[in-house]
Amino acid sequence: MEKLLVIRHLQVEAANAIAGITWGFPAMTSFLGLTHALQRKVQAGISNKITLSGCAVICHASQVQAHSNNMSRENYFALTRNPLTKDGSTAPFNEEGRMRMDISLLILLSGPTPPMFEDELVEFIKSALLTSRVAGGKVKQLGEVELIKDIGAINRESGTRKSFLRKLLPGFALVSRDDVLQSHIEESQKTPLDALLDFSIKRMAAQTKGDRAEWRTERLDYIGWLKPIMVGYQGISDLYEAGEVGHVRDRTCPVQFVESIYSLGQWISPHRISDLKHLFWQQEYHADNALYLCKNNYQPDAPASLSSETD
């Protein structure tokens, strides 16, 4: 029986707002990294039979520490002043983006949790979270942490599921929409990169209207808050044996050079989903094409109103 750890309103300060070529929210790798770090702490502190296998993120509020310039319509990050170098000149640095966010996390938990340990486990998780880095930021405040012992019980029936998910409002959950990207690539016959960029572009085209032209925004045939997101890493070198690469932090595990990979994500209202499982992300490794992937199995469902209509 799978269990669910609900972490409400985790408020994070100075989290990393840049993920490769995207900005505005930390990469999913950060949250899965946090999940894994929590698992290690729980296994060391409570029981080594407990595993935390997947994580869903709901963002209630977020604010990137950036300002924009109306003339060029660009956003610039608010930067920190760093210590000077030895000779008193400004240290060279590459810009970083920071953000505040208020998020809730749902974490899949399995393993025995006898009733007598439940409170201890919850308290342990709370204190572990308060000392953890979340996407590089500090935890400022933590809402309620709750252990739900049977996901099935809230997931099976739409009434209980909806009322559970509604408690996560106002907020949006991040899911993968690689399916939308792939179909857009196919239908538009564009290169994969151009197809992805279409979701960041406002395109206006002219149509004749009388003796003048009317300019209208051309919208893509996809709905929802669709955004490019970073979804993991692709190997770009051989997988080196442990110790083969110099100056690494750990000489006991295999090493691979990688680059970030991107796909399309969607921010959805969590109470719309028909199965809690659609919200979860998991870390995967595919040896055959050297893929380190954050995987999500969201499936768009027939809308609720429609299914009632056809009854």
Added chain:
Amino acid sequence: MEREERTLSEKIRDYIDSRKRDKLEKFDKDTQKGVSAASTEDVAAYELQRTALRVTEEGRFKPVNWLSDAANRAKQLQLVTHALKFTHSDAKGTSLFANANKSASTFISTSSINNPKIDVVGNAAALDVGKLLLLESDNGKLLANFVQQNDMSPFEPFAESKAQLNDWLGGFKLAVTAKDPTSHKLSKQLYWPVDDDYHLVLPLYGTSLSQEIFERVQYARFSEEQKEARAARRSEKMSDIATIEFQDIAVQGFGGTKPQNISQLNSGRGGRAFLLSSSPPAWQSQQKPPLKVKSIFRGPFSRRVYGQIMGLKKFLVANLNKRSDMKIRTERARRIEDIVDQLVAYGTGVRTSSPGWSSLPDCHLPLHQKLWLDPKRRDFDKEFENEFDKKEWQGLVAADFSRFLNTELEKNSDIATGDVEFMQWKVLTAQELRLVKDDVEEAF
């Protein structure tokens, strides 16, 4: 194949010749000063010396000599698609030239670009070698790619022996391969769980991918084509070209005032890279309470869903004459739900305002909208609580919403509202809205 390789050899020769011309011109100019400065009796000797020097200088640019020299210096720089110094400008370690990996996944990365621009990192004094290796054959294959594949055919016409060709290969190879891979304390090193163990993954910055995005943004902003299209839009004239605007772009700077220290392409980009937004909706700020309006459907909320309503309208118009099949109905319902979601989110957002805001004199909302958006006022307002408990307000808000949606859809529509088909979908949307209403009520 034969012909194309010859052209690349030609290009190598042209490149060396152009280097030679530049160098000799500079030499002549510099030594001319010497000639004019020298005293009359020294001129002859100086001229002799100058000619001798010029011959050696010319000798350096004999392709065989120049290539040997270049192959020697190639190790001072590296041609890369992924560079380390973007992570930290003091990081020292391996940067990579990734081979186009066609077996890679369908996700967007450097391998999804057809001809990635190659970046150069390392000693700027050896940049000329970098430019040599970036010479391109007619079908877009770089000299560097030949070197990577141990194919020295473009160099063959210049080499005096097989052994020399091999020496060159060895030299140039150092510029495209990372020998003795190393990481650095300032580079990123992450653990990734694999089975019961870990892999250490070392992310490098995809400078070639960044370049592609940079070029597209620059095109959208500064290309003549786009400028003309924008001018046409401003004056409401026709144009075959659509205007493109990247939305919500952020700028990330690399290398401060010395972008060259990071990489060659970074220098060309002025040390800037563009980032695409992935932020969640309504990220700007907290929802302000809707004061000074008679209904949230006139302004505060309608602005928020303008795009979605336009999308729904376009969809309905496009499918007006089609038979309403499952696919169309699903799509229509989903679009309406999307707008309902926004309504629910708007409501929850406003309700985080300080309780009692609806009693301000500036609040002109009807009572049922006040009850919906300011429920905590019940705690200190008995009358308000009584009204709330009557539970009539949910229905009224839902009715407001459906009226709003219908009005918006009929407004400026290309079809007269009397059309039979139009009436038909209105009936259908009304049906869907009734079902959505229950949903909205539950969410309050």
